[in-house]
Amino acid sequence: MVGLKPSDVPPTPGVKFLGAGAAACIADLVTFPLDTAKVRLQIQGEAQTMDAVRYKGILGTIITLVKTEGPRSLYNGLHAGLQRQISFASIRIGLYDTAKQLYNNGRETAGIGSRILAGCTTGGLAVIVAQPTDVVKVRLQAQSSLSGAKPRYTGTFHAYKKIASEEGTRGLWKGTMPNVARNAIVNSAELVTYDLIKENLLKYNLLTDNLPCHFVSAFGAGFCTTVVASPVDVVKTRYMNSPPGQYTSAPKCAWTMLWREGLTAFYKGFVPSFLRLGSWNVIMFVSYEQLKRALMKSKPTIDCTTESSL
Template sequence: MVSATASEVPPTTGVKIFSAGVAACLADVITFPLDTAKVRLQIQGESQISSGIRYKGVLGTITTLAKTEGSMKLYSGLPAGIQRQISFASLRIGLYDTVQEYFTSEEGKAPSLGNKIAAGLMTGGVAVFIGQPTEVVKVRLQAQSHLHGLKPRYTGTYNAYRIIATTESLTTLWKGTTPNLLRNIIINCTELVTYDLMKGFFVKNKILADDVPCHLLSALIAGFCTTLLSSPVDVVKTRFINSPAGQYISVPSCAMTMFTKEGPTAFFKGFMPSFLRLGSWNVIMFVCFEQLKRELMKSRQTAGYAT
C-alpha cells in the first residue's frame, strides 16, 4: 500500500500474507470483547426468550456480560476468531497489493482508484468463501448465553463445528455467506482503499511521514468510514447466522422482519462498539502490519548480506 521509499526493498507477497495474518490475530485478541459486545447488542430484541437483562452501551454491555456470565464470556469464540483471521484477513489484506498490481495495465504506473476497488472486491470475495465457517462458529459462540435457562448449544469451538455440520448440515457452516460477502466486500474496499488513499495523501503532501502516526491516523479514518457503510449489512448478517433453522426464510426476510418489528434504527444496533472495535482493530492491525513487513524485509536483507 503506497510505494516504498527508495531505500526500502518492497515486501514479497509471502511477507505481506504472513504479516497480515499475525497483525490481524494480535488485533483480534486485543479487541475481541468489543466484538462480543457488538454481537450481543445486534441480536438484542431478536430472541423470544428474555432473561430480563438489557444491554446498554459498549462499556455497559461488557460490564453486564462480565458480571452475569463471567469475564471469560467476553472471549467466547476467540479460537474461531483467530482461525478466521488466519484464513481470512491474511488473504484479503496480504494479497491486496499483489492483485492491485495485476489490475494495473502498465508496469510502473500507479494503480488507479478503480484498480484499488477491484483488488478490494476480489480479495474480499475470495477470503469470505474460505473463512465463512469460522465466522458462523464465532458468532454463535459469542451470541449463546446460559441465562435463558437453556443448555448452551455448544461447549466449545470444535464442538460447534461438529454439531452444526452433523445436526444441521455441512452447508450451514456457510450460512449467511451472501450478507457476509456483501459486508466484507464493503469492508474490504472501504477499509483498504480508504487506508491506501489517506496514507498516500498524507505522505504525498508531506503532512506526515510514512511512519506510525501516518499509519495510525489513516487506519482510524478507514475504520470510521468502514463502520458507517457496513453496519446495516453486519447486523443482518449477525442475526441471520445466529438464527435457528426456520426463523428466517432468507436474508431479505431477516432484513424485512427487523425493519417492520424494530424500525430502521435496528440496522445500526451496536454501531458504537462496532466502530470502537473496527477502529481500534484497524489501528492495531495496520500499524503492526506495516512495522512487521519492514522488520521482516530488513531481516531478509541482513541474512542476504551475511551469506
C-alpha cells in the first residue's frame, strides 16, 4: 500500500468538504504559474493587445513574464485563487458524492446519468457562490505592467472594491452564466471521468486503491476535461477580463472571437490548459484522497478527546 490506508468507515460529507478545499489550495499553489500563462495566452489577440502579441507556448510565456514583469507576475491573483478554491472546490468536489447519492436514490452503484447530474449541480452551485473570486483572479492574472502601464488593480481587495464601485455588484458576478456552463461541463467531465477510471482500475484489479491508482485516474480526468472545456474556458476568460462595453454578452464574445480569429481561437492556450489541468488534477486528487484518509484516521482521536472533556 502506497500512502495512507483507506478508512474502514466511509468519509463523512464534512471530511470531504474540508479535504476538497484544502487539496485544491495545495494544487493551486503548485500550478498557479501555468494558470497565469494560460490566461495570458487566452487573452492574446484581443483588440487592445493586438499590437503587443508576444507570448509563444507555455514555456515561452512563463519566460517572457519572468523577464519582462518579474517572477512575482506568475503569481498575480494567487490570493483570490486560494479564496476561490476554499469556497469553490469545497462545494463542487466535496459535495459531489452527496449529490450523486441524492440523484441515485441511495442505491449502491451510481449510473452515468446520476454522476453527470451531480457534477452539473455542484459545479453550478460552486460558481454562484465563488464567482467574485474568479473574476478578481482572472483580472489580476491578465493585467500587465509592461511599458510602465499603471495596473488596474494594486491587489486583491483593491480589485474587489474597484470592480464593485465602478461596475456594481453585477461586475463581480460578470460572466456567471458562461462560467456556470463551463463548470457544469468541467465538473462533470473531471469528476465523472475520475470516478469511472478509478472504479474500473479497481474492478479489474489493474491497480489497488493507492497513489498510483489515484495518479492514473486524475491524469486521465485532466486530459478529458481539457478537451471538453477549453472552448468555454477561453470565452469565459475573455469575457471576464473585458472592460465594460467591449462585449454585450458571452455569446457575443464567442462570435467576435470566431469572426476575427477563427476556430483556433477557442483552443488558445490548450497546452498550458492541459499541463495545468493535468498537473492540477493529479495533485488535487492525490492530496484529496490522502487528506480524507488522514482526517478519518484522526476523527476517532478527536471524538475521544471531546468525550473525555465532557
